[in-house]
Amino acid sequence: MAVDPETILHIQELKEKHNAVIIAHNYQPPEIQDIADLLGDSLALATEAIKLDADVIIFCGVNFMAETAKILSPEKKVIHPEPKSRCPMAAMITPDALRQMKARHPDAVVVSYVNTTADVKAETDICCTSGNAVKVIKSIPEKKIIFTPDKNLGMYIQRFVPEKEIMCWDGFCGTHQNKITVPRLRSLKEQHPGAEVIVHPECTPDVIDFADKVFSTYGMLVHAKTSETNTFIMGTEKEMCYRLSQDVPEKTFIPVAEAVCQNMKKITLKKVIASLENLEPEINLPMDILEKARIPLERMVNIGRGK
Numbered sequence: 122m123a124v125d126p127e128t129i130l131h132i133q134e135l136k137e138k139h140n141a142v143i144i145a146h147n148y149q150p151p152e153i154q155d156i157a158d159l160l161g162d163s164l165a166l167a168t169e170a171i172k173l174d175a176d177v178i179i180f181c182g183v184n185f186m187a188e189t190a191k192i193l194s195p196e197k198k199v200i201h202p203e204p205k206s207r208c209p210m211a212a213m214i215t216p217d218a219l220r221q222m223k224a225r226h227p228d229a230v231v232v233s234y235v236n237t238t239a240d241v242k243a244e245t246d247i248c249c250t251s252g253n254a255v256k257v258i259k260s261i262p263e264k265k266i267i268f269t270p271d272k273n274l275g276m277y278i279q280r281f282v283p284e285k286e287i288m289c290w291d292g293f294c295g296t297h298q299n300k301i302t303v304p305r306l307r308s309l310k311e312q313h314p315g316a317e318v319i320v321h322p323e324c325t326p327d328v329i330d331f332a333d334k335v336f337s338t339y340g341m342l343v344h345a346k347t348s349e350t351n352t353f354i355m356g357t358e359k360e361m362c363y364r365l366s367q368d369v370p371e372k373t374f375i376p377v378a379e380a381v382c383q384n385m386k387k388i389t390l391k392k393v394i395a396s397l398e399n400l401e402p403e404i405n406l407p408m409d410i411l412e413k414a415r416i417p418l419e420r421m422v423n424i425g426r427g428k
């Protein structure tokens with residue numbers, strides 16, 4: 122449902138009053154995507170946030186994404202409209218548990234997916250996204266890697282770097298692991314035989330093997346724009362299809378209907394407006410965590426993105 126013009130005007134006035142911008146992840150509900158000044162994946166949002174000439178960032182995504190924006194832009198006020206919007210996969214690892222694993226493998230380099238909390242990043246050597254994970258791991262001279270927290274992404278990367286020994290943390294994204302399955306994709310393929318099946322590397326290995334292509338959300342967008350194919354079955358969070366249909370309206374994107382991240386949907390228009398009015402809840406991190414977590418993020422940003 123489109124956001125009404127009166128609400129848009131109210132949001133605009135509040136943004137001007139506070140020199141604020143709204144940034145939103147590709148998995149946000151359509152009405153949040155519609156009011157966002159900037160849309161993207163976690164890497165794009167974090168790196169673009171640095172360049173924005175704004176005093177306030179209203180971050181519409183899960184908690185670790187808002188933390189990442191704060192770590193990379195500490196001078197800005199970062200507001201997260203719903204603190205309960207948290208990534209269950211990021212909650213599958215704690216700094217203590219990671220410290221214990223590091224003690225067991227002192228010769229290993231810790232690579233953490235950006236889907237981790239700030240205190241886990243503070244224990245990490247270098248971060249990565251699903252798009253640049255292979256590039257990041259190839260840049261590391263050491264052979265042994267502790268990869269956290271997504272085992273599916275870790276197993277996928279291992280295919281491209283057989284020379285490395287990747288020890289995967291036992292974490293996963295429930296939306297990608299449990300909701301996007303081969304029977305569901307096969308059934309959609311039977312209904313749309315000409316469609317290309319594209320999946321996210323957070324999916325399980327059998328789903329990866331079934332798919333025609335594997336991309337991060339950024340890679341999906343690039344591929345949708347440049348491919349000669351017109352119909353795609355999208356094995357990722359359902360709302361990515363809304364983003365794609367806005368950017369590439371001439372093509373058809375078929376979601377896996379069950380693939381919904383409920384945590385992403387905890388951000389509502391009402392909460393965004395309340396955040397703009399009150400400039401809270403604000404993301405605040407202890408200075409030592411913020412400074413330590415910035416190091417692996419900056420290393421990742423310097424490597425750049427892949428697909």
Ligand code: SF4
Binds near residue numbers: 148183208211382
């Ligand atoms: S889609 Fe998965 S990885 Fe992304 S925020 Fe939701 S639970 Fe976390």
